Amino acid sequence: MxxxxxxxxxxxxxxxxxxxxxxxxxxxxxxxxxxxxxxxxxxxxxxxxxxxxxxxxxxxxxxxxxxxxxxxxxxxxxxxxxxxxxxxxxxxxxxxxxxxxxxxxxxxxxxxxxxxxxYNTLAPKIGKVLPNSAAQAAGLKPGDEIVAIDNHPIKTWEDLSRIIAHANHPLYITVKRRQETLHLTIKPKMTKTKNIFGEEVKRPMIGIAPAQEYIKVKLSLLQAINMAWDKTVEATKFIVVGLEKLLEGVVSxxxxxxxxxxxxxxxxxxxxxxxxxxxxxxxxxxxxxxxxxxxxxxxxxxxxxxxxxxxxxxxxxxxxxxxxxxxxxxxxxxxxxxxxxxxxxxxxxxxxxx
Structure with missing residues (x-):
């Protein structure tokens, strides 16, 4: 089938x-x-x-x-x-x-x-806080749900990852922990990691991993059009960069x-x-x-x-x-x-x- x-x-x-x-x-x-x-x-x-x-x-x-x-x-x-x-x-x-x-x-x-x-996607809920990380230093804990960064609402883990990946300043984070709301400031650390092509790169990270909790996202027509456009552009960039990496010998x-x-x-x-x-x-x-x-x-x-x-x-x-x-x-x-x-x-x- x-x-x-x-x-x-x-x-x-x-x-x-x-x-x-x-x-x-x-x-x-x-x-x-x-x-x-x-x-x-x-x-x-x-x-x-x-x-x-x-x-x-x-x-x-x-x-x-x-x-x-x-x-x-x-x-x-x-x-x-x-x-x-x-x-x-x-x-x-x-x-x-x-x-x-x-x-x-x-x-x-x-x-x-x-x-x-x-569509189902990961909730912006923390499953793990890495030791000696910016998140641990700021007091984040497993089970915390990040609801806003710099007063921008966070609906999904993807929203959270996108903002942190481009952060070049301390982030003002609003966290929901059980019945209370906390306001924390976190300064992302430039951390060595590997990208999707296996190259070692440095990028801002705070040291958290998602809880395996999923939410269903519903979008308006205008939001859906914007998302479809962004996804098409993102896919195009991914394929083009992949071809470049193939020519450079990064991808076998x-x-x-x-x-x-x-x-x-x-x-x-x-x-x-x-x-x-x-x-x-x-x-x-x-x-x-x-x-x-x-x-x-x-x-x-x-x-x-x-x-x-x-x-x-x-x-x-x-x-x-x-x-x-x-x-x-x-x-x-x-x-x-x-x-x-x-x-x-x-x-x-x-x-x-x-």
Missing amino acids: GFLVALLALSVMIIFHEMGHFLAARFFGVTVERFSVGFGPILLKKRCCGTEWAISTFPLGGYVKMKGQDDTDPLKTSSDPDSYTAKKPWQRIIILLAGPFANFLLAFLLYLIVALAG PKEIGGVITIMDVTAKASQVGIVALLSLSALISVNLGILNLLPIPALDGGHIIFNLYEWITNRAPSQEVLYRLTLAGWVFLVGLMGLGLYNDINRLLGASHG
Whole structure:
């Protein structure tokens, strides 16, 4: 069941991406010859509104085939007015950007659904106070609930963590302890810790850990929109920084996951609950959007670079250069997918022997 949910979730992300290309292409009058969910031999097809709508054998993917454009033949062109190659470079760039944009839009909508439905999160209640910490020195105790910092209301542990992480001055904290309200001043200490990428960093900390107590958060429409926007931006930054760390060698290539890992993690998230599934799907959708914007020939980002070159210089790249770069792009992508699959298999083998 988890596998089917994961397959459905991934298919929705891909359909959204391709629908972005499709709608932008149609807006500029480009004929879309085929819209396929999946790759390989076609299983089902139906012609409607000038486009062949198809479901193909391998569901992990999809494509939009526009008139005058073919990823398998980068030199294919058409001078017909309703073809992709007959359009101005800036129009082609918008068509190319529309796919990744659709992924970011989908992520925003998924985060918005989570926010509007209400979600469980940690209460700002202290479960543990570390010895010799700023919290201990200030008199905080396990069971204390932090209700305000510098007179800003604190509703969740996430609110608390965000303020402390950016504190560069003593904090005026309002604490609820049983039936009494206390007002304490705490000066966060710059403490060595490790970030999500395993790097040693220094950040302000007061030395507390949360109690495993959860509360349900309900938001207004405006609050939900703000949260969905913040989460989409946060996910984007996380993916971009992750790619930077990969290029810098901070993150090992062994951490690259392929489609098996994506399916496995998504299936597990679906078993945890709908909120976990939607949140993970939003993150994966952002990931798809960013990866497609990378300046690699054969990806949207690579095509955007080619069109920018044509727009700026007023001449198309030479066919030989275009062909060689596109071929190199496909070799790189196949190699990357192979590495992801290799890592996936190693993880599965490791898990089975563990």
